[in-house]
Amino acid sequence: xxxxxxxxxxxxxxxxxxxxxxxxxxxxxxxxxxxxxxxxxxxxxxxxxxxxxxxxxx
Numbered sequence: 001x002x003x004x005x006x007x008x009x010x011x012x013x014x015x016x017x018x019x020x021x022x023x024x025x026x027x028x029x030x031x032x033x034x035x036x037x038x039x040x041x042x043x044x045x046x047x048x049x050x051x052x053x054x055x056x057x058x
Contacts, residue, residue, distance in 0.1 A: 028045070029045030030042050033046075035047045035050035036050060037054055038054075040054050
């Protein structure tokens with residue numbers, strides 16, 4: 001049963017900057033890349049990028 005007058009079902013205004021950052025991260029492979037940083041777990045398309053992600057900590 002759908003109740004359109006229920007305020008919980010009203011979609012919030014989209015956050016344009018957030019959506020742009022998510023799309024950029026997906027394009028760069030930081031969300032679904034094959035290679036993962038061993039320190040923070042961020043994913044990259046390239047192994048070199050993953051190796052250099054948290055190089056200072058290591």
